[in-house]
Amino acid sequence: MTTLWVAILGVALASAAIKAMGPVLVGGKELPPSADAVIALLAPALLTALVVTETFGEDGHLVLDARAVGVGVAGLALALRAPVLLAVALAALTTALVRAFG
Amino acid sequence: MSIETEHGSGVYLAGARAGLPFALATFVLGISFGVLACSLGWGVVAPIVFSVIAFSGSAQFAVVAVLGTGGGALAAIVAAILLNSRFLPMGIAVAPFLKGGPLRRALEGQAVVDASWALASRGGGRFDREFMIGATLPQVAAWICGTVIGVLASDVVGDVERLGLDAIFPAFFMALLVDELRDGGQTIAAALIAAGLSLALVPLVPPGVPVIAACAGALLGLRGRSS
Numbered sequence: 001m002t003t004l005w006v007a008i009l010g011v012a013l014a015s016a017a018i019k020a021m022g023p024v025l026v027g028g029k030e031l032p033p034s035a036d037a038v039i040a041l042l043a044p045a046l047l048t049a050l051v052v053t054e055t056f057g058e059d060g061h062l063v064l065d066a067r068a069v070g071v072g073v074a075g076l077a078l079a080l081r082a083p084v085l086l087a088v089a090l091a092a093l094t095t096a097l098v099r100a101f102g
Numbered sequence: 103m104s105i106e107t108e109h110g111s112g113v114y115l116a117g118a119r120a121g122l123p124f125a126l127a128t129f130v131l132g133i134s135f136g137v138l139a140c141s142l143g144w145g146v147v148a149p150i151v152f153s154v155i156a157f158s159g160s161a162q163f164a165v166v167a168v169l170g171t172g173g174g175a176l177a178a179i180v181a182a183i184l185l186n187s188r189f190l191p192m193g194i195a196v197a198p199f200l201k202g203g204p205l206r207r208a209l210e211g212q213a214v215v216d217a218s219w220a221l222a223s224r225g226g227g228r229f230d231r232e233f234m235i236g237a238t239l240p241q242v243a244a245w246i247c248g249t250v251i252g253v254l255a256s257d258v259v260g261d262v263e264r265l266g267l268d269a270i271f272p273a274f275f276m277a278l279l280v281d282e283l284r285d286g287g288q289t290i291a292a293a294l295i296a297a298g299l300s301l302a303l304v305p306l307v308p309p310g311v312p313v314i315a316a317c318a319g320a321l322l323g324l325r326g327r328s329s
Binding site for chain 1: 123124126127130144148151152155156158160161162165168169174175176178179182183186187188189190191192193194195196197198200201204207208209210211212214216219220223225226227228263264265266267268269270271272273274275276277278279280282283288289290292293294295296297299300301304305308309312313315316317318319320321322323324
């Protein structure tokens with residue numbers, strides 16, 4: 001039980017510290033224009049990596065399973081301008097169906 | 103920032119409204135976190151306290167994965183730090199737009215969560231502070247409420263994988279990504295580099311590292327600028 005609480009407190013403190021670091025160190029200073037150009041592309045790079053790792057990653061290797069089908073359907077729905085909630089629901093539903101019948 | 107724009111409570115509300123669909127998805131994720139934590143015998147209090155003080159989906163799921171497979175507290179903390187290391191560049195990006203002294207900035211930096219940060223991005227490296235904070239509040243509430251329901255109703259919910267709930271997290275990020283990609287050009291190129299890097303690195307390095315390494319795709323922004 002202590003292992004769990006050490007992990008919980010450690011993760012909470014570490015998360016807070018990571019999130020505080022940038023704002024405290026940079027303060028109110030303006031970043032140079034070159035940094036702005038990089039930051040402008042940070043969101044697509046980060047989000048792509050999160051989609052890829054959460055869709056195809058499992059215990060340190062790449063897998064192609066029901067999740068990929070579900071996330072693919074969500075991507076298609078979003079490209080067709082479906083609302084976020086519909087797309088997310090379609091992802092879960094498709095994944096569940098592929099698991100049940102695949 | 104030197105530009106003083108009078109941002110009223112309307113912007114917080116607009117942010118909260120924009121964050122709402124993500125809050126609902128977060129709510130379902132919170133339920134699946136609660137159910138998973140319960141299935142590991144964490145009891146009722148620990149998962150809820152965890153969600154209140156950490157409110158970090160990816161890190162908390164990582165802790166479930168590490169402890170659930172027999173790992174120790176240190177391994178769990180390291181995994182969570184690697185996964186959350188993306189909040190360092192994200193925090194640097196929003197830093198110029200936050201307010202007050204170091205303590206207040208540290209506190210405002212806690213409002214950086216993936217969806218809010220992406221929603222508050224105004225292009226060209228600018229961010230809307232009030233919009234981001236507004237978008238984060240319903241997501242934090244949803245994450246905590248979801249966890250509570252998950253731990254209390256774990257018997258009812260059952261197997262979260264059978265319900266396809268593990269696809270919600272990537273689909274959630276996909277929704278934010280598709281919005282970004284509508285800008286076209288360099289955005290798509292940066293995304294493709296990030297996809298290639300993270301796919302190549304997943305089998306080679308611990309979880310979290312591929313995501314932070316894929317940030318290198320954003321360095322593309324330096325091209326085409328006068329040095």
